[in-house]
Amino acid sequence: MPSSDQILEDRKVRPGTGSAARVLRVLHVGPLPPPVGGMATVIRGLQEHQPHQMRVLDTRKTTPEGRRLWRGIVAQLRLLLQLVSACCGWRPHIVHVHTCSAPTFWRSAVDVMVARLLGRRVVLHVHGARFHRFLAGLGRGAAFWARRTFAMAHATIVLGSDWREIIAPWCPPGRVHVVPNGVEVPEVPADRSAGKPLHLVCLANYEMRKGQGDLIRALAELGPETEVTLALAGAETEKGTKAQLARLAESLGVAERVTLADPVSGKDKDELLVAAHVFALASYDEGLPMAMLEAMANAMPVIVTRVGAIPEVITDREDGYLVECGDVKAIAAVIRELAASPSAVRRVGQAGHALAAREYSLARVVGDVESVYTSLWPPAAREVST
Incomplete structure (x- = not known):
């Protein structure tokens, strides 16, 4: 089982980006590389470029394949305790929860609920190619709790306009924001035209x-x-x-x-x-x-x-x-x-x-994420926050 240092990775604000009283504290809940995957890559990119104090509660799987059920439950409880500790001790202004289809979504639902109960503003960031199929397959009871999860989030981020059309009916009006993925873009890429085959x-x-x-x-x-x-x-x-x-x-x-x-x-x-x-x-x-x-x-x-x-x-x-x-x-x-x-x-x-x-540069995407954060916690409020 990972230590707390492995679970909670810190990224301090870069020098020159503002005083501590004015800088936003953001706690991301999601996986870090490895594994290789879109969600982990997005979090790492934000971690390296956001002008905020940022910590990551790393949710990647650490128990072996074929584990006993109790080991998985213990691992999830430990992550939940880490979330409570971070919210109460570090006191982030925003908890940014990254999610995809089941079972990850239901674990994220608990994270969203706990963060709200502890007075944090919450962003729910939907990844995953089959999330629309996940929603379409929910029964009445599960659909009710999915809607409650989206309602508890102050903002929901999706990857494109089509995804906004899919997610918007599940959310309160005006809370869905489109933020695409972003990547590092070399100024002078390699020439692709030469060579056979x-x-x-x-x-x-x-x-x-x-x-x-x-x-x-x-x-x-x-x-x-x-x-x-x-x-x-x-x-x-x-x-x-x-x-x-x-x-x-x-x-x-x-x-x-x-x-x-x-x-x-x-x-x-x-x-x-x-x-x-x-x-x-x-x-x-x-x-x-x-x-x-x-x-x-x-x-x-x-x-x-x-x-x-x-x-x-x-x-x-x-x-x-x-x-x-x-x-x-x-x-x-x-x-x-x-x-x-x-x-x-x-x-x-x-x-x-x-x-x-x-x-789709990381700089552009980080700016889009910052706009979502600003809608939840304006700079004027940050100046007097602790």
Whole structure:
């Protein structure tokens, strides 16, 4: 079981951002990397760039697979005690709770309730590609408690306008805010137009809904005359999926052109992105994938499906390529086009980089989050707060 130092990670305000009396204290409740995942990456990005005093109550799983039930209960109770201790001792102005589908949402519901009972303002930040399915599948009693959870939060953050339409009916009026994910954007990304074969990369957990099988089928659709390779990397969150994909590649005769790697982060991920020409993600469910934004930030043209908030970001054939879920022939056609046109790889990649720098940089997203905080705790109130 982790120590309190492992659970509660502190990030002090950067010098020159204001006096202690005026600086907001924000407690984030959610996972830190590792694991590799969108929610953890978002929290780390905010932690490194927010101009606030910030602490993170790290909720990542620390007990082993196959644990006894009592160990999980003890771990959750310990996290809850850490939340109470932080709220009463450090006294954050805002508790920012990161959540997704069950069972995480129900644990988050307890966090929201406790923070409210202790007099804290609460932001509920919804991640997760299948949250709409989670809400749609709730029974009457569970739906009642979900609505109560959203009502207890002073503000709810979602990743895009479509998600706002889904979540708004569950929340009191005016409390849903759209804040997309954000990434670091290099000023001078690598040139993506040189080199053969065309190298595709997909960074996604090994799950059937992520559509890696459709990418492998698209390679087979192209035939050997189109020189293309595909690198897959991610955590196997659905057991057996990785082996199933390997068998699929073997059966379609493209195994030599497909690599299946474990999850990557840090320098390893940077190297994988630099080595590739094109990013592809054929998901059937998404929120706003961090991997797609990271690829755009690195001037890689992206081939992605029309799901979640992705169509709000990508304009087809301008700063990326949009295809329908499961349309293997359409995926293959885009790959064939890019393999034959290095100039298209460069042009669309650079347009995606410009879009990421303009709309999805961490600086921009941190500013959007700050606007939500300001609506709950204006600077004038901070001056007299303790």
